[in-house]
Each structure stands twice: as C-alpha cells, then as structure tokens.
Amino acid sequence: MTMLKIENLHVRVAGKEILKGLSLEVKPGEVHAIMGPNGAGKSTLGYVLAGRDGYETTQGRIEYDGKNLLDLEPEARAAAGMFLAFQYPVEIPGVNNTYFLKAALNAQRKARGESELDSMQFLKLVREKLAVLHLKEDLLNRAVNAGFSGGEKKRNEIFQMALLEPRLAILDETDSGLDIDALKMVADGVNAMRAPDRAFVVITHYQRLLDYIVPDFVHVLADGRIVESGDASLALRLEEHGYAWIAQRKLAGAA
Amino acid sequence: MDGLLDEFGSGDAQARAESWRYSRQALRALEQQSFQSADANVSVPQALIDRFDWPQTRGHRLVFVNGVLDATLSDAGTSGAIIETDAVGVHALRFAGKGVMHLVFVNVATAMPSRWNAAVHIRVESGKAFLVEQHVGMQGADMLGALASDFTIADGASLQTATLGDLPGSASLVRRVGVTIGAGSAFGATHALCGGRFQRFDIDAQLTGAKAQLAARGVFALRGREHVDVHLDVRHAARDTISDVLWRGVADGRARGILHGAITVAPGADGADARLETKNLLLSPHAEIDAQPVLEIYADEVKASHGATVGQLDERALFYLRSRGVPLAAARNLLIAGFCRTAFSRIETTDLRGPFEALLDAHLPQQVDAGE
Ligand SMILES: Nc1ncnc2c1ncn2[C@@H]1O[C@H](COP(=O)(O)OP(=O)(O)OP(=O)(O)O)[C@@H](O)[C@H]1O
Ligand SMILES: [Mg+2]
Numbered sequence: 285m286t287m288l289k290i291e292n293l294h295v296r297v298a299g300k301e302i303l304k305g306l307s308l309e310v311k312p313g314e315v316h317a318i319m320g321p322n323g324a325g326k327s328t329l330g331y332v333l334a335g336r337d338g339y340e341t342t343q344g345r346i347e348y349d350g351k352n353l354l355d356l357e358p359e360a361r362a363a364a365g366m367f368l369a370f371q372y373p374v375e376i377p378g379v380n381n382t383y384f385l386k387a388a389l390n391a392q393r394k395a396r397g398e399s400e401l402d403s404m405q406f407l408k409l410v411r412e413k414l415a416v417l418h419l420k421e422d423l424l425n426r427a428v429n430a431g432f433s434g435g436e437k438k439r440n441e442i443f444q445m446a447l448l449e450p451r452l453a454i455l456d457e458t459d460s461g462l463d464i465d466a467l468k469m470v471a472d473g474v475n476a477m478r479a480p481d482r483a484f485v486v487i488t489h490y491q492r493l494l495d496y497i498v499p500d501f502v503h504v505l506a507d508g509r510i511v512e513s514g515d516a517s518l519a520l521r522l523e524e525h526g527y528a529w530i531a532q533r534k535l536a537g538a539a
Numbered sequence: 540m541d542g543l544l545d546e547f548g549s550g551d552a553q554a555r556a557e558s559w560r561y562s563r564q565a566l567r568a569l570e571q572q573s574f575q576s577a578d579a580n581v582s583v584p585q586a587l588i589d590r591f592d593w594p595q596t597r598g599h600r601l602v603f604v605n606g607v608l609d610a611t612l613s614d615a616g617t618s619g620a621i622i623e624t625d626a627v628g629v630h631a632l633r634f635a636g637k638g639v640m641h642l643v644f645v646n647v648a649t650a651m652p653s654r655w656n657a658a659v660h661i662r663v664e665s666g667k668a669f670l671v672e673q674h675v676g677m678q679g680a681d682m683l684g685a686l687a688s689d690f691t692i693a694d695g696a697s698l699q700t701a702t703l704g705d706l707p708g709s710a711s712l713v714r715r716v717g718v719t720i721g722a723g724s725a726f727g728a729t730h731a732l733c734g735g736r737f738q739r740f741d742i743d744a745q746l747t748g749a750k751a752q753l754a755a756r757g758v759f760a761l762r763g764r765e766h767v768d769v770h771l772d773v774r775h776a777a778r779d780t781i782s783d784v785l786w787r788g789v790a791d792g793r794a795r796g797i798l799h800g801a802i803t804v805a806p807g808a809d810g811a812d813a814r815l816e817t818k819n820l821l822l823s824p825h826a827e828i829d830a831q832p833v834l835e836i837y838a839d840e841v842k843a844s845h846g847a848t849v850g851q852l853d854e855r856a857l858f859y860l861r862s863r864g865v866p867l868a869a870a871r872n873l874l875i876a877g878f879c880r881t882a883f884s885r886i887e888t889t890d891l892r893g894p895f896e897a898l899l900d901a902h903l904p905q906q907v908d909a910g911e
Contacts, residue, residue: 376856
C-alpha cells in the first residue's frame with residue numbers, strides 16, 4: 285500500500301535538466317529524510333510534488349494514492365492531502381494570514397465534500413494549533429509572512445501544516461535558521477502529527493533535526509537522483525564523513 | 540476647440556498639454572458631446588442613498604445631488620463644522636477642534652447628457668478634522684461632474700481625508716484640490732478610485748510651514764475601459780517638511796491608469812524628507828498604467844526617494860496560495876485585493892476600512908487567461 289511512488293523522474297527547469305532519474309517510494313506512517321548537497325535538486329523535488337508551474341517532467345511518473353499526481357492542479361493536490369513547507373516561505377503583503385488560512389482550509393474541505401468551518405469553529409481550531417507551536421496570536425492578524433523573522437516564517441509553515449492536517453507533508457529545510465527552542469517546537473509539532481495514515485518527507489542538511497524527528501529512512505539526493513538510501517544511521521555517517529564519502533564509495537563500487 | 544482643457548487645465552498652453560497628454564483623447568470625446576446643466580431637482584433612488592447612508596456618519600453628512608447641496612439628505616448637525624454658503628453656491632466649511640464630515644457627491648442621470656460644477660473650501664483652524672469624500676452615481680445618460688476644492692490647514696492643525704470614487708460607467712469626474720499645510724500641521728489622504736468612464740484627480744499640495752507633513756495613499760482599481768488620471772503635485776516650501784506618497788494601481792481589460800507624482804523641494808526648504816512609491820499591477824496585455832515619479836530638489840540636506848514599478852501577479856505568491864488549497868481564481872483575487880489594501884494601512888478610523896474594502900471587492904479587477 286504505497287502512498288507516493290516516484291519512478292525514474294526527469295525534470296527540466298528553465299531548459300536545464302535538474303532531476304535525472306529520481307525514484308522514491310513512501311508508505312503511510314513513514315518518515316523519510318532527504319539530505320544532499322546544495323543545488324542537488326531537493327527543493328525542485330518538493331516543487332514538482334506540489335505542482336509549481338515551469339517544472340517540466342520529461343520522463344518518469346509520480347503516483348499518489350494510485351493516481352497520476354501530475355494530472356492535478358496544485359490546489360487539487362492540497363485537497364488530496366499534499367503539503368509543502370517552503371524552504372523560503374513567500375511574503376504576501378496585504379493578505380491577512382487568518383483570512384488566507386480560512387479560505388485555504390475551507391476550499392480544501394469543500395473540494396473533499398466536507399462541510400466548511402464557520403468563523404467560531406475555525407478560530408477554535410487555530411487557537412488549539414497555535415498553542416502547540418507557541419506562536420503568538422498577533423502573527424495571525426498580520427499579512428502572510430510579511431515582516432516575519434526567518435524563524436517565524438518557518439514556524440508559520442508548521443502551523444499551517446498543523447491546521448491543514450495533510451496526509452503527505454514535505455518539509456523543505458524547515459530547520460534552517462531556527463534557534464534551538466524553535467527547532468524543538470517544530471519537531472514536537474511534527475511528532476505530534478505522526479500517524480499511521482500520514483507520511484513525512486523531511487529535507488534537511490543537519491543531523492540535529494533527525495535527533496528529534498527520527499526518520500525511518502534516510503536518502504541522499506545528489507545530482508538529481510537518490511544515490512544512497514539507508515536507515516537513520518546513514519545520517520550519522522554522513523555527518524561524520526560528508527558527501528564526498530558517498531562519491532568515493534560509488535567509485536570504489538564501480539571499480 | 541479646447542473648451543474642457545481650458546476649463547480644467549492650469550498653467551500655460553504647454554503645461555496644460557503636458558499635464559493632460561494621456562487624457563486628451565478622453566477629454567476630446569467629452570467635448571464632442573453636448574452636455575446641458577444638470578438638474579438638481581431629481582429624486583435620489585433609495586439604492587443610491589443606501590450606499591452613503593452610513594450609521595457612523597449620520598449627523599456629519601452633507602449630500603450634493605448633481606452638484607447642489609440637498610437639504611433633505613444632508614444632516615451635519617453634529618459634525619463640528621461651521622458651514623457657510625455664498626451667493627454663487629460655493630460652500631465653506633470651517634473646523635475648530637475635533638470634527639468629522641462626510642461629503643457625498645451623487646450623480647443622478649437625467650434624460651440628456653448633463654454636467655455639474657461644485658466648489659468646496661475647507662479650513663481647519665485647530666485640532667483634528669476628518670473628512671470623507673464619496674462620489675457615487677447611477678448608470679444612465681452621460682454625466683460630467685467637476686469639483687474644485689481647497690483645504691487649508693492652519694498651523695498645528697490636522698486634516699485626514701478619505702476619498703472614495705465609486706462611479707458608474709456613464710459618469711466622469713474632474714476633481715481638483717489645492718492643499719495648504721501650515722507649520723507643524725498634518726495632512727493625510729487615502730483614496731480608492733474605481734469605476735467611471737473618466738476620472739481625473741489633481742492634488743496640488745503646498746507644505747508652507749516648517750515641519751508640515753503630508754501622507755497621501757491611494758489605489759486605482761480599474762476594469763474594462765475605465766480611465767483614471769491622477770496628478771499629485773507636492774511642493775516643499777519650508778524647512779523640515781515631510782511628504783510620503785504611496786500609490787497602488789491595478790488595471791484589467793483595456794483600462795488605463797496614470798499616476799503622475801511630482802515632488803518639488805523649493806530653495807530654502809532644507810531638511811525636507813520626501814518619499815514617493817508606486818507599484819502597479821497589469822492583469823491584461825491590453826491594460827496600461829503610466830507611473831511617473833518626478834523629483835526636483837533645490838534645497839540642502841534633503842532626503843528623497845522615489846520608485847515606480849509596473850508588473851504582473853507574483854507567480855511565487857500565487858503558487859504559495861494554491862499549494863495551500865486556494866483555487867486559482869480565488870488565489871488571484873486574494874492577491875489583487877491584498878495588493879490594493881496595502882494602500883489602506885493609514886486609514887485611522889477602523890470604521891472606514893469597511894467601506895474602502897467593500898468598494899474594492901465590488902470593483903476588483905480580474906485576471907482572465909487567454910482562451911478562458
Ligand atoms: N528557475 C530556475 N532556473 C534555472 N535554474 C534553476 C531554477 N530553479 C532551480 N534551478 C537550479 O536547479 C538546481 C537545483 O536547485 P534546488 O533548489 O532544487 O537545489 P537544492 O537541492 O534544494 O539546494 P539547497 O540545498 O541549496 O536548497 C540548482 O542548480 C538551481 O540553480
Ligand atoms: Mg533547497
């Protein structure tokens with residue numbers, strides 16, 4: 285029972301091939317960590333999954349719940365439970381955070397044939413989720429991410445995730461730029477949501493996050509494909525030896 | 540025949556031609572029509588009354604119907620203003636101490652194309668006055684309204700204005716205001732201009748006393764073939780004066796918007812601080828916005844900055860909203876409305892945010908994909 289199945293994915297951005305035969309399978313309940321050098325294509329993978337324009341799939345396929353994910357518009361993917369926490373959350377001046385989140389949640393519910401929440405129900409839910417992340421309520425009355433500090437932006441992403449309750453959450457470097465307390469809050473937020481029917485793909489550069497969110501699998505993404513997969517101990521070995529170690533092992537294996 | 544240009548333009552022939560160059564065609568089209576003097580003895584439909592009959596300004600309201608003060612619709616008993624009308628129908632409002640006034644200009648179309656003229660002088664002698672100016676109308680035979688105002692803010696006083704241009708496609712408006720801002724006094728203005736066939740807004744502001752301040756905010760949100768031409772002329776004529784202009788423009792269809800923002804720091808106006816920022820959004824390949832900041836500085840120790848951009852909806856922001864589940868059309872509307880709303884951040888009474896936001900929502904320009 286696979287939730288996400290990526291097979292031999294090739295993706296081109298602005299005329300350049302970025303993903304070059306990437307394969308990955310994620311089952312419900314699993315947490316996958318993806319590590320890899322800068323520019324390897326990690327964020328590209330996140331964008332392709334979430335459906336950003338301008339990412340052209342030239343080969344391969346992505347199945348989500350047994351359906352062709354690439355057929356769906358970004359909003360339909362969200363309604364089907366896909367969530368991307370952005371590496372660089374977008375500032376949107378003039379658009380109120382609460383208003384946006386209510387519109388988003390209700391649009392998803394409507395698309396799934398569920399009843400929409402009224403303002404009271406929505407606020408109750410918001411307060412619940414805010415408490416978990418220790419976010420200040422006044423962030424909600426501000427424009428989306430506008431003037432938020434780096435850490436506030438990242439926590440706001442996790443807050444949105446908590447509110448929208450996706451089935452597959454991709455966290456793109458959510459730990460970058462967080463102080464130690466915020467890192468723990470984010471990890472707590474994620475761990476509180478771990479469930480048999482929910483999966484996470486956690487993109488990170490640092491083993492530290494994986495001390496708190498212990499992954500079932502760790503993958504190394506380099507030059508557009510997964511070059512190594514293992515259990516949580518792979519992250520520790522990477523921390524010790526760096527990515528060059530993988531390249532050397534590959535060379536040794538090939539010789 | 541340069542009839543309307545002579546009437547509405549100022550300065551010599553060359554200055555007039557320059558100032559009206561983007562709207563000369565619109566003016567010519569109006570000149571081709573024969574307008575008769577508008578009848579003020581018309582009944583105002585209830586639907587129109589509902590648009591300006593706000594509970595928060597009852598007792599603070601003057602209503603002009605086709606340019607003429609209407610006694611039955613007006614009630615300014617608690618506005619705090621002294622109101623005088625001279626023999627030719629020019630109205631003078633004087634505020635001393637706290638005052639709130641809601642001026643409504645109603646365009647009621649008659650059988651034939653018609654036009655009106657009105658003049659209002661406003662003087663704030665002390666304290667803080669708040670002025671709402673609202674232009675509304677109903678679709679019908681063409682109308683052309685011309686409003687000439689001047690605002691004088693005495694030393695140490697403050698005038699905050701909120702202007703809502705909410706016109707039907709058959710109405711045109713030429714509105715010229717001269718503002719004189721005295722020493723240590725403040726003028727604030729927020730505008731939302733929507734609808735209409737043609738709207739021209741001239742604001743000529745003089746910072747005449749030391750430490751005088753001006754903050755002008757505004758948005759035009761234009762659809763179809765609407766045409767709005769805004770000219771802001773700010774002149775720093777005294778020391779340590781501050782001006783801050785922020786404008787947003789959005790246009791869809793074949794709409795046309797012009798924002799001309801000229802700031803002059805006169806000789807001797809040392810220590811002036813002038814800022815002008817305009818951002819504009821084009822939602823269709825046939826829409827056009829001209830944003831022209833002009834800065835002329837003849838004094839010392841002046842801080843000045845200006846910026847003008849014209850662009851499209853931010854693809855990253857659109858994707859961000861959609862990735863959270865907001866459908867494409869709704870996401871676009873959120874971004875367009877949000878873009879406009881950044882111009883309303885200075886509206887002081889939260890009472891007024893509502894009418895501004897409602898006006899925008901009712902007139903929100905749309906982005907439609909080719910083939911949709
Ligand atoms: N729009 C674009 N135009 C051109 N090149 C692009 C574009 N978007 C991404 N790239 C390139 O694709 C490659 C992969 O980028 P991506 O953001 O996926 O890397 P990453 O693995 O997330 O890196 P990091 O760890 O630094 O976040 C980079 O070389 C990047 O410059
Ligand atoms: Mg990245």
